[in-house]
Amino acid sequence: MTQPRTQPRHANLPRRSPRLLAMFVRYVRRYVGKQFNAVRVLRESTCDLPSDTPVVFYVNHPSWWDPLMLALLATQRYPQRQHYAPIDAAMLGKYAFFERLGFFGIEPNSTRGAAKLLRVGQAILAQPDAALWITAEGQFTDPRLRPVQLRPGLAHLARRLPHARIVPVAIEYIFWDESTPEALMAFGDPINTAEAAKQWDVTEWQRELAHRLERTMDRLATASQTRDPALFDNLLDGRRGIGGVYDLWRRCKAWARGQRFDPSHGGSSFDNDTKEAR
Known part of the structure; x- marks a missing residue:
């Protein structure tokens, strides 16, 4: 996957190395391919977005595997975009190379962390080709748990974006017929902030964001229960067989x-x- 450019530097923009990102994605494809039967996206949930509009993808967070799956999804479905994501600052301290992949550290459950998400998020989303990926539950959470609970930072950020799309993404992992699991993902219905930002306060944003993600997770769960690969497009074919x-x-x-x-x-x-x- 080739990245179209390296962004102009800005004080609040994370660093990105397109070459290092391409190397990382190649590694992820090999690693995930050995551990999973397939990585699939629900076909009916294809999400076409205007190329001149920044996007926030917010995702439920069931597993350690989520960032790797989202790296595949981001670079294969939206290779023309500049991708960024927040990460726990303590984790970033241990894996500093993530700083070169568009990640930026925040302190969870803190006022300073929320302020940095708003500051850096707004700088990122001032770029028309930017995509910001947020695991909005903030911690590992079983995908069957209801109601869906989101951290409030996303709602505060969404309310401050005059021209963007906010897209829910559901992800889950399940065993079907093979000895290795399936990674399944689905897109939900986007929100156009140009239409919603002036109408909703933070509480209304919080409620709508949670509702749309929950609906997307339910739709993915229903498709998952059919055990039918024909309902999905494959991002990656992995290892098959019992061995x-x-x-x-x-x-x-x-x-x-x-x-x-x-x-x-x-x-x-x-x-x-x-x-x-x-």
């Missing part, structure tokens, strides 16, 4: 029959074994 002696046996049988070996649990090799067992 070990079982896959070795299936591979040898496919070779003996002159067939292509399909390592997936529901593939032709598995179907043949099942028929023979009957």
